[in-house]
Amino acid sequence: KQEVTQIPAALSVPEGENLVLNCSFTDSAIYNLQWFRQDPGKGLTSLLLIQSSQREQTSGRLNASLDKSSGRSTLYIAASQPGDSATYLCAVISTDSWGKLQFGAGTQVVVTP
Amino acid sequence: DADVTQTPRNRITKTGKRIMLECSQTKGHDRMYWYRQDPGLGLRLIYYSFDVKDINKGEISDGYSVSRQAQAKFSLSLESAIPNQTALYFCATSDNTGFGYNEQFFGPGTRLTVL
Numbered sequence: 137k138q139e140v141t142q143i144p145a146a147l148s149v150p151e152g153e154n155l156v157l158n159c160s161f162t163d164s165a166i167y168n169l170q171w172f173r174q175d176p177g178k179g180l181t182s183l184l185l186i187q188s189s190q191r192e193q194t195s196g197r198l199n200a201s202l203d204k205s206s207g208r209s210t211l212y213i214a215a216s217q218p219g220d221s222a223t224y225l226c227a228v229i230s231t232d233s234w235g236k237l238q239f240g241a242g243t244q245v246v247v248t249p
Numbered sequence: 250d251a252d253v254t255q256t257p258r259n260r261i262t263k264t265g266k267r268i269m270l271e272c273s274q275t276k277g278h279d280r281m282y283w284y285r286q287d288p289g290l291g292l293r294l295i296y297y298s299f300d301v302k303d304i305n306k307g308e309i310s311d312g313y314s315v316s317r318q319a320q321a322k323f324s325l326s327l328e329s330a331i332p333n334q335t336a337l338y339f340c341a342t343s344d345n346t347g348f349g350y351n352e353q354f355f356g357p358g359t360r361l362t363v364l
Binding site for chain 2: 170177235237239242
């Protein structure tokens with residue numbers, strides 16, 4: 137059974153510092169991995185989708201890497217801003233899951249001015 | 250306008266009541282999903298539908314039912330609500346083009362409280 141873990145559960149950094157968020161999964165047989173952002177009490181905003189054949193994806197200040205063989209993905213946010221404060225979730229679609237996303241519990245990020 | 254909408258956004262109900270949560274999308278996607286989010290447990294899949302005639306149970310379907318009225322509409326019902334169904338409920342959609350499974354897009358969520 138696929139398990140997705142995000143460590144740490146919470147992170148606080150000063151403005152301007154680069155953010156590094158980690159996601160690990162136990163079964164490397166995945167179709168893709170998706171990173172989301174969630175603001176308190178709000179919905180999920182899709183940030184990046186990495187297909188299993190890709191090593192990384194970039195969008196603006198965000199860069200996500202994928203090492204399928206080791207079961208790891210890392211989300212980098214460059215030059216963090218207070219507006220980056222949110223909970224970041226990763227989720228995978230395993231090849232035996234019929235398209236269902238399996239989520240980690242998330243990392244809560246606070247960027248202090 | 251939002252691509253994936255959910256109604257109501259907030260609902261307080263009493264134990265034993267029947268309640269329906271509705272989801273509509275304008276993205277033209279065939280696939281739709283219902284998830285619930287609980288503190289410390291993350292998001293878990295309740296039901297999913299790959300097209301109008303296809304409905305499947307997720308990992309926590311007990312106590313819930315769904316209806317796919319059209320490609321754009323997917324409703325979740327709680328036949329007899331109980332307090333442990335208090336949670337944040339999300340609808341999501343994805344298309345079915347290409348190999349494998351594609352990016353999922355989420356609605357804003359419905360906060361449900363069962364007293």
